[in-house]
Amino acid sequence: METGRHKSQAVILRRTNYGEADLIVNFLTPESGKVGGMAKHGRKSVKRFGNVLTSLSLVELEFTASRNRELVRLERGELLKNYESITRDVERMALAGYVLELVDGLCAPLDPVPAVFRLLLWCLDRFDSGRQPEEAAFIFQIRILALTGFGPSISGCPVCGQPALAGQDLVLNPEQGGVACKTCVPSGFPISPGTIKLMDLALTLDLEKIDRVRTAPRVLDEAGPFLRAYITYTLGHELKSSRVIEQLKRRKLKG
Numbered sequence: 167m168e169t170g171r172h173k174s175q176a177v178i179l180r181r182t183n184y185g186e187a188d189l190i191v192n193f194l195t196p197e198s199g200k201v202g203g204m205a206k207h208g209r210k211s212v213k214r215f216g217n218v219l220t221s222l223s224l225v226e227l228e229f230t231a232s233r234n235r236e237l238v239r240l241e242r243g244e245l246l247k248n249y250e251s252i253t254r255d256v257e258r259m260a261l262a263g264y265v266l267e268l269v270d271g272l273c274a275p276l277d278p279v280p281a282v283f284r285l286l287l288w289c290l291d292r293f294d295s296g297r298q299p300e301e302a303a304f305i306f307q308i309r310i311l312a313l314t315g316f317g318p319s320i321s322g323c324p325v326c327g328q329p330a331l332a333g334q335d336l337v338l339n340p341e342q343g344g345v346a347c348k349t350c351v352p353s354g355f356p357i358s359p360g361t362i363k364l365m366d367l368a369l370t371l372d373l374e375k376i377d378r379v380r381t382a383p384r385v386l387d388e389a390g391p392f393l394r395a396y397i398t399y400t401l402g403h404e405l406k407s408s409r410v411i412e413q414l415k416r417r418k419l420k421g
Contacts, residue, residue, distance in 0.1 A: 167198050167201070167231045167238070167276055168231065169231050169232055169233050170230065170231065171228065171229075171230050171241075172197075172198070172228070172229055172230070172231060172238075173226065173227070173228045174195040174196070174197055174198065174226070174227060175195065175196060175224060175225070175226055175227075175246065175283075176193040176194060176195045176201075176224075176225055176226070176227045177193060177194050177223075177224060177225070177266070177283075177286055177287070177290070178191060178192075178193050178218075178219060178220075178221075178222075178223075178225070178266075179192045179193055179194055179200070179266045179267075179269055179270040180192040180266070180267075180270050181208075181219060181220065183209065184204070187206075187207045187208070187209050187210045188204060188205060188206055188207065188208055188209070189204075189205040189208030189209055189219055190202065190203070190204055190205075190237065191203050191204075191205055191208070191219055191240060192270055193227065194269055194273065194279075194282070194283055194286060195227075195283065196278070196279075196280040196283040196284070197278060197280070198276055198278060199273055199274070199275065199276055199277040199278045199279050200269070200270065200273040200274065200275050200276070200277070200279075201229070201238055201275070201276065202236065202237045202238070202275065203227075203229055203237055203238040203239065203240040204237045204238070204239055204240065205219055205240040206239070206240075208240065214241070214242040214243070215240075215242065215243045216243065216244075216245060217245075218243035218244065218245050219240075219243060221245075221248060222248075222249045222250075222252055222253055222259075222262060222290075223245055223246070223247060223248045223249060224246045224247040224249075224287065224290075225243050225244060225245055225246055226243065226244045226246055227240060227242075227243045228240075228241040228242045228243070229241055249262070249290050249293065249294045250294075251294045251295070251296065252290070252293045252294050255296070256414065257299070257411075257414055258293045258296065258299050260407060260410045260411050260414055261293060261299050261300070261302075261303045261411065262290065262293050263407040263410065264303065264405060264407040264408060264410075264411060265286065265289055265290075265293075265303065265306055267405045267406065267407050268306075268307065268310060268397065268405065269282065269286060269310065271397075271401050271405065272310060272311070272314040272316060272400075272401075273314060279313065279314070281313050282310060282313050282314065284373065285306060285309055285310060285313065285373065286306075288302075288306075288373055288376075289302050289303070289305075289306040298381070300386055300390075301379075301380075301381040301386070304368070304381055304385070304386055304389060304390065304393070305368045305376060305379070305381075307393045307397065308365055308368045308369055308393070309368065309369065309373075311396075311397070311400075312369055316400050317369070318338070318340075318343060318344035318345075318392075318396055319343050319344035319345065320344050320345045320362055320365050320366060320369075321345070322345070323345065323346045323347040323350055323351075324342055324343065324344075324346060325342075325346060325347065325350035325351060326347055326349075326350050328347055330345045330359075330362050331359050331362060331363075334347045334348070334349065335347070335348040335349070335356075336348060336356070336357045336358075336359075336362065337351055337352075337353070337354030337355060337356055337357060338354055338355040338357045338389070338392040338396075339351050339353065339354035339355070340392070340395045340396040340398075340399035340400075341399065342354070344396075345357065345362065354392075355388065355391055355392040355395070356388070357388050357389070357392070358384070358388060360382075360384075360385070361384070361385045361388045361389050364379070364381060364382075364385045364389075365389060367379055394408055
């Protein structure tokens with residue numbers, strides 16, 4: 167990143183208290199990718215930041231980058247859009263936390279990813295509207311994995327080379343990088359041809375047209391556990407928010 171003053175739209179990914187009043191903040195911008203910054207008195211300076219560093223929102227940040235400093239210096243922030251509706255629903259809040267944690271884990275520092283930024287805003291808008299949030303999270307996971315170079319292969323079996331939709335029984339296996347024939351790779355998550363087709367649609371359809379996709383509960387039941395396992399395998403650790411989502415699902419099933 168060039169030294170000097172910058173202004174950009176941003177979504178806060180993670181913040182950590184530092185000292186008595188400061189904040190260390192990871193945020194995503196369309197121009198600079200994931201950026202780490204220090205907000206001096208960020209927990210107390212209402213005039214400079216209000217609550218933009220601690221709320222789930224789209225903000226505009228001003229920050230200064232200096233040579234030989236890993237963190238930029240956050241100067242001020244302005245709220246552009248508050249996703250307040252998400253914060254009133256525990257399940258959507260858990261999904262939003264998962265999405266932000268996934269962005270933080272997959273995106274390299276200072277690697278411009280405008281497509282990921284657009285995808286993140288699309289997903290938060292869907293969560294905020296309350297329309298099919300689990301479906302939005304499913305689409306988000308598949309697309310961000312592809313955009314960051316970690317996408318699972320769903321075209322065919324890596325062992326025998328058979329196309330994924332050639333009629334054989336299929337599994338999704340994280341260690342094999344995606345779909346495989348059950349005869350070649352006996353272990354994995356069973357997957358139907360219909361779910362493979364939906365995953366392909368979620369990957370290839372323009373984001374502006376993706377709202378036309380309707381994801382049946384069966385697709386989420388089949389692909390969801392694999393995506394969580396694949397992400398854990400890719401990152402080398404389980405996302406904390408993934409455990410929260412599983413706990414909420416178990417409570418919901420118990421009634």
